[in-house]
Amino acid sequence: MPYAYDYPRAALTVDCVVFGLDEDDLKVVLIQRDLEPFAGAWALPGGFVHVDESLEDAARRELQEEAGLSKVFLEQLYTFGDVRRDPRERIVTVAYYALVNIRDHRVQAATDARNAAWFPVTDTPTLAFDHDNILHAALERLKGKVRYRPIGFELLPTKFTLSQLQRLYETILERPLDKRNFRRKALAMGFLEETDEIEQDVAHRAARLYRFNEKKYRRFVKQGFLFEL
Amino acid sequence: MPYAYDYPRAALTVDCVVFGLDEDDLKVVLIQRDLEPFAGAWALPGGFVHVDESLEDAARRELQEEAGLSKVFLEQLYTFGDVRRDPRERIVTVAYYALVNIRDHRVQAATDARNAAWFPVTDTPTLAFDHDNILHAALERLKGKVRYRPIGFELLPTKFTLSQLQRLYETILERPLDKRNFRRKALAMGFLEETDEIEQDVAHRAARLYRFNEKKYRRFVKQGFLFEL
DNA sequence: CCAAAAGTGTTCTCCATACACCCATGC
């Protein structure tokens, strides 16, 4: 079959901004590069898109290969295509962001033995390529999205306290929230489910654990809704 | 220089969803294809990304070449990368959407003599490739974005009446708005500027013309804001 | 008994909404 486009082509990659919550810190997965360009520098996990896999498949494969992560929340962020963003040749990258809860997903430097680690988003080294831009865009997206879609739950363990949830929102939005107002509104949404368990091994009164009920959430969305905290 | 990626590569295109307002109809530019695949079918304007131009540059060049449009509001929408979205070979497309006011921007079937025309968004033919998906995504984006960024002004002539503005919002949001509440809120935003002109040649009382003041808008944004109509 | 965080209601203010009539103009 003839090519539809017989001229030099850009190469295509995917890069992933993987967010996780560690105690009350928002963290991101970075990979230390072992090859030029930017050998030794930290970068977002990512790699070339195979010609026979979709963009999202490529992103999931790279997450698996480079960080040992699977079955995570993943959403397309933006496509970065400046001509000189890679010093080698023209490379366009489709950026994704992922949300994982660190408990369930231990990050491992995987198959290709490069170093993978969690960094606090507020304290990352200068990244390779334009990855600082990508990370910044992902943070902005997270901040915007969290206000009208309950994606925050992806970052928490299955069962969590309302204080954990509140601290998560405060971390992402970078501002304090009022405890009573927060709890009232969070519960009023109607898709938080009280469990009969409480947290363990804390040196103070133990808080009740809640869980996110996705069915209730979907019903809620269908009826037309607005999600604000 | 060696290639960073010596394997078969996807081709890369841009496609543009160009919105315009014609009277009170929201319309979109479509191009009739003269080549296979989908010869004769309507499609979004777009084409291959050159290896030495950025994605946005490619989108602007295609708009110029295929529809004679320049200097329009243009924003990246989403990147569509399903393996089989083009029957010829693997082609990934970065979709953009553009807003133009039809008065200032006459659409012409340009250099390559293909047929270009405006279609009401509510009444488009079945499009080539996955362009129906792309159009649908663009409409959703427009609906969402118009609520917190005043992009609607891009669709109107420089001077417009408040009723025109209201009808625009009603069209995009697909619901009626209250006239008094709309006017109060629109003016309260503080970046609409009353001119001393009124509309001409209407068979009823002539409405005052307003203009969008971008400086005031920017000041408004800086102070932290929420834009809702 | 002290430290630490959990849990709980009320008030006020502001904004979204609902609603109806007179005005200016062209024909």
Place this chain on the structure above:
DNA sequence: GCATGGGTGTATGGAGAACACTTTTGG
């Protein structure tokens, strides 16, 4: 004078924001 849209104010309800003390538990 009539048809057509332009232009205007008020009352009500609901939601967001501000605010402080008591309870429980472990050490």
